[in-house]
Amino acid sequence: MVTLPALAYPALFIAFALFFVLPLGFHGLWVPDETRYAQAAQEMLNTDNWVVPHFMGLRYFEKPIGGYWLIAIAQALFGDNLFGTRIASALTTGATVLLVFLLTRRLWSDPLKTWTACLLYMTFGLAAGQAGYSNIDPQLALWTTLSLASAWLGMEGRSARERWLGWALLGAACAIGFMTKGFLAWLLPVIVVVPYAVLHGRWRELLKGGPLAVLIAVLISLPWVLAVNQREPDFWNFFFWNEHIRRFTSNHAQHTAPFWFFIPILLAGSLPWTLLVIPALKRTWAERRERHSGFLALWFAMPFLFFSLSKGKLPTYILPCFAPLALLMANTLVDKLRQKDLRLLRGNGLLNLALGGLSLLGLIGLELTHPVFSGYPARLASAALVCMVWALCGAIQWKRASQHWYAPALAIWVLIAVLPASMPQTIVDNKMPDQFIAEHLDPLQGARSLLSNDLGAASALAWRLNRSDVTLLNVDGELRYGLGYADAQDRRVLSKDVGDWLSKQMKLGPVGIVLKAPDMHGDQLPSWLPDGAKVFRENNLLIVITR
Known part of the structure; x- marks a missing residue:
């Protein structure tokens, strides 16, 4: 009989602290997302504007305000540093694990399945990777998980009090999700709850409690809706049409991808448990008439289908699908353990062994032919360690599936850390x-004016210097809308005008310039840079300080 060890949950807490929280400050901000959210949240604190989103001092209406709130609060508590920028993602991921725990315990009353579901969510590659990455997808996953877990309580609660509480929590979660990501937070529960209510005869509960959820969602979100409309009347026009309708329907939407795009993302994002995905979904289909299986099936399938139909796609869009997937896979995995059917787990271990071994061989081959780690032996050793741990954990699961089936968890935790x-x-x-x-903050802090030709570098510069007045050289992209306002015309300069702009700014004081210059080789510099400037160079990055 497979039982749950006494230290099972303490082990999860320790793993969360060691692998999710502790490494948050050990590496730089990834562009474009992390620098964007870090700078926008920092600007929120500096301007005390908690209503209208701004990025680089410009109106930025691609997302609502709520996603920046948690990041800003974290920076206020922990400082404008890497840890403060990322901790909100880690904590919201931890909160999602807690909801997985509560829902699994409610559905199955099985301690091992409950713990296994928590472990799986904490070790899905996509969920674990996003936990250490400053962005709003973990926040949306939390509010979506809370909304649908609450919807289950609203329709299947054991008492009237439980059911009313479920509908109230659903409304609150939808409101916060709406202020975090937009109308998507309302749509996802609808496309799950309505089919479930119809298919499983719970439409009376839906008609009774649904209006309460809608009322609470509106009451919570309405103050911000009215406030942002009063300050920026064009916000809702841009946000609704450009970020919802156009992104879903237009062939010119950002990040267009084919219908099947999320299938390989699902399999890769489920590592190191990929071989368990299809058997769990097949079993769920067979048991779809059971209420809990039917609800989880809809929770997984409907958002997955919706995002697949959308023209614009990014891998993290399907993160809300991984909470129900964790429950479904835990149900299948634990039952197979108890039946002593270990073929699937052994095959999964063999897959991880192969992935780790091939990655290690690929790393060695790359370093022998194109030594990308030259001068950084510690980094090479760390990358090799990740590959070796992955292979070792796969081997342990393959050979000791009955006792150490959970070994791949360590592999993904070492990887993200x-x-x-x-x-x-x-x-x-x-x-x-x-x-x-x-590395060059001191000379940059003395600059009166700032210039950059790359939005990621510009936002990193703005965040590091705690100032948003970076002039953009030939950059618009996602800032095109904000740059279109009359009060932002001096924030962008074209190549043909950069010489005149630089001459004017140099009369006022030193100018700090950060350039991405992939076509520059050796000591070659852009012709418009003045003589006598201090230049720092690292691969394709240039920092120039005029005198």
Whole structure:
């Protein structure tokens, strides 16, 4: 009989502290997302504007305000540092694990399945990776999980009090999710709850409690809705049409991808448990007439289908699907353990062994032919350690599936804790420019004016210096809307005008310039830079301080 060890939950808490929280400050901010959210939240604190989203001092209406609130509060508590920027993602992921715990315990009353569901969610590659990454997807996953867990309570609660509490929590979760990500937070519960109510005869409960959920959602979100509309009347026009309708329907939407895009993302995001995905979904289909299986099936499938139909796609969009997937896979995994059917677990271990071994061989081959870690032996050793641990954990699961079936958890935890700080310097400079900027903060802090030709580098510069007045050279992209306002016309300069702009700014004081210059080689510099400037260079990054 497979039982739950006494230290099972303490082990999860220790793992969360060691692998999720402790490494948050050990590597630079990834562009474009982390620098964006860090700078926008910092600006919120500096301006005390908790209503209208701004990024780089410009109106930024691609997201509502709520997603920045938690990041800003964390920076207020822990400082404008890497830890403060990321801790909100880690804590919201931890809160989602808590909801997985509560829901699994409610559905199955099985301690081992409950713990296993928590372990699986904490070790899904997509969920674990996002927990250490400053963005709002873990927040949306939390509010979506709370809304649908509450909806289950509202329709299947054991008492009238439980059911009313469920509907009230659903409304609150939808409101906070709406202020975090937008109308999506209302749509996802609807496309799950309505089909479930119809298919399983719970439509009377839906008609009774649904209006309460809607009322609470409106009452909580309405003050911000009216406040942002009063300050920026065009917010809802841009946000609704550009970020919802256009992104879902237009062939010119950002990040367009084919319908099947999320299938490989699901399998990769489920590592190191990928081989358990299909059997769990097959079993769920067979048991779809059971209420809890039917609800979890809809919770997984409907958002997955919705995002697949959307024209614009990013891998993290399906993160809300991983909470129900954790429950479904835990149900299948534990039953197979108890039946002593270990073929699936052994096959999963063999897959992880192969992935870890091949990754290690690939790393060795890359370093022999193109030594990207040259001069950084500690990073090379750390990357090799990740591969070896992954292979070893796979081997343990393969050979000791009945006793140590959970071994791959350590593999993903070591990966998320160690690998981001073990990147080759070329990747650090290209994807974490704030690290190079941090090395040269002193001369940059003396600059009166700032200029950058890359939005990621510009936002990293703004965050590191705690100032948003960086002039953008040939940059618009996601800032195109904000740059279109009359009060933002001086925030962008074109190549043909940069010489005149620089001459004017140099008369007022030193100018700090951060450039991404992939086409520059050796000592070659852009022709418009003045003579006598102080230049710092790292791969394709340039920092220039005029005198």
